[in-house]
Amino acid sequence: MAQIIIDTANHIAGYAAKAARVKVVAAYPITPQTTVVEKIAEFVESGEMDAEYIRVESEHSAMAACIGAAAAGVRTFTATSAHGLALMHEALHWASGARLPIVMAVVNRAMGAPWSIWPDFSDSLSQRDTGWIQFYCADNQEVFDTIIQAYRICEDERVFLPAMVCLEGFILSHTYMPVKIHDQEEIDAFLPPYKSGWILDVNNPFSHANLVSPEWYMEFRYMIQEAMENAKRLIPEIDKEYGQRFGFQHGGLIDKYQCDDADLIICTMGTMGSEAKIAVDNLRKEGLKVGAARIRVYRPFPVEEVKKLAEQPSIIATIDRHISFGMEGFLASEIKASLYHMEDKPLLAGFIAGLGGRDVTFRTIEEIAKKSLKWMKMGRVEKETVWVDLRE
Amino acid sequence: MVTIKEFPKEEYLLKGHAACAGCGPSIALRLLFKALGNKVIMVVPACCTTVIQGPYPYTSFAVPLQNMLFEATGATCSGIVAALKIRGLEDITVVGWAGDGGTVDIGIQALSGAAERETNFIYICYDNEAYGNTGLQRSGATPYGAWTTTTPTGKRERKKNMPLIMAAHKIPYVATACPSYPVDFVNKLRKAREIRGTKYIHVLTPCPTGWRYDTSKTVEIGRLAVQTGIWALYEIENGRFRLNSPSDRLIDKSKRKPVREYLAMQDRFRHLTEADIEKIQQWVDEDWEYYRKLASNECV
Ligand SMILES: Cc1ncc(C[n+]2csc(CCOP(=O)(O)OP(=O)(O)O)c2C)c(N)n1
């Protein structure tokens, strides 16, 4: 029986791992991820979840244990944040290179120094090139649904890649919201038992991931690129099928809101996407044609959809909860790169906001929108990158 | 106990592997497979064995092998063991096989964690006393005085005693071995397979390339390591320490050959002074006083 519960996104991630019938969890605590693994420990100890819980001594080992378990033929899950994710970095490359469909919740938190426990995307975005699919969630229901969807996508033979399901620390991780936990039988029907491309098998011995000469290495990399392209096609299909089965759909690659006739599209990731919708409603009341697009899947990046999105507006404003030092926000760069070959490009305005957990409310977004509309009228942006609410 | 005549004929280390001539670790590998057969899943981190197995699409191992990150052997084994348990395949032996660098230096955390979690697996450190793969730099297991490419005038610090560090984890089985004593090694592996929990075997594996001796001398050097007492064969089963043959006859100093004989055969020690050699001899004697106490239960 499906049930609606009111709980935090972290606990919900635990419910999702249970619902996905994960068999091995290996994790190490870090704020604000801790309650994910506490919840799972509870499920495992009480017998509600038939899984092995490996209490590793570091995040590097958490990912290594997931790699071992996935290679030995079972579904795995872990969760981490910030410094834990950074410590895993080497193993992230290994997991995708080994084509293991591991799913991980990343509870976004800013990187130190200085220490911060509050959210931004600097942790997961610095793992951009590790070969992991990256989803960014806007609410707790999406966290649940995306974890279930992620297994289906990662374990598809056209993909066989790992995925991060990112959710912002505290804004989601510790915030209670009603969430529908779908019927287990229906989840089982949607998500078949674990599948991976290969398995450690004493009856079929082979060396996995041994030394590859320059003759072959590029082909292995190309296959990952192909898998990413396949995932890009698959994600909207699976989101749609999920919607038909469970009544919840989250926008596929890009969650679009009021974009069809928009002069300005505000482009965000994560929870800022929810705030942007409120801002759009308010601005529309003032007669301003504003829309919002939340990039739900950052890797593979939805280049084609972004191009389509860009046909309508005269300006796109990106809000990055992240800065690539010496350049700009990643989202700003990706959108620019996506539109390079377009003939009639809209203006692009880049905003950096919400670093280290600074609040980005709908009011902040309304201000960003008004500034962008001003630039639209001027026909040029006055500044390539604006740091919002900066004390100068 | 098996005798050498009872060793299986099957070879699971196949022809065409890429070890240097006279490679001690490759002898140990061959014995490992003879002892455990092919119902084994192996994890190998970055080390000489990465090369020994041969490059894609070939392999010289007839068992499934997961190559893994340098420092992650222990944790990876934990993951595999957990998955096999879930799948009801607990009759498969999981073996972590790592060099001394991957064990006593960068991999010590993951190994310690796996041991503390009582992961049911055999961890083997094959100790060639340097980072072979990367061109023979010093490791925490390089002995005092030895030349390596990062200690061109000889290492100034002593060798880390990893077997006793593992014994301090209170795991059920810790043993030392050397492929020059194949029966001892094979029996230790067989015993380890029957015990539940973390089993740690530290094998001293002479390396002609790094130790700078003639490739025909590997077995002899291993024997001398044991006969001089610079390497002792022992096992610690549920906390009980026991010296194994022939080390059990060496508590009496007069039975031990002088370490000088062992050192003199290897060019990595060529530059040692008389004072150095005496110091090493004195440390070996002190070690044996400690083994004597351990063996007679005077300390743990
Ligand atoms: C994180 C990391 N650092 C460094 C290396 C480079 N590296 C590969 S193998 C190796 C030395 C291995 O030495 P050891 O474990 O003693 O095994 P051996 O090569 O002697 O068999 C090093 C330093 C690596 N692969 N990964």
Ligand code: SF4
């Ligand atoms: S360097 Fe030493 S341990 Fe490595 S393959 Fe050569 S002989 Fe064997």
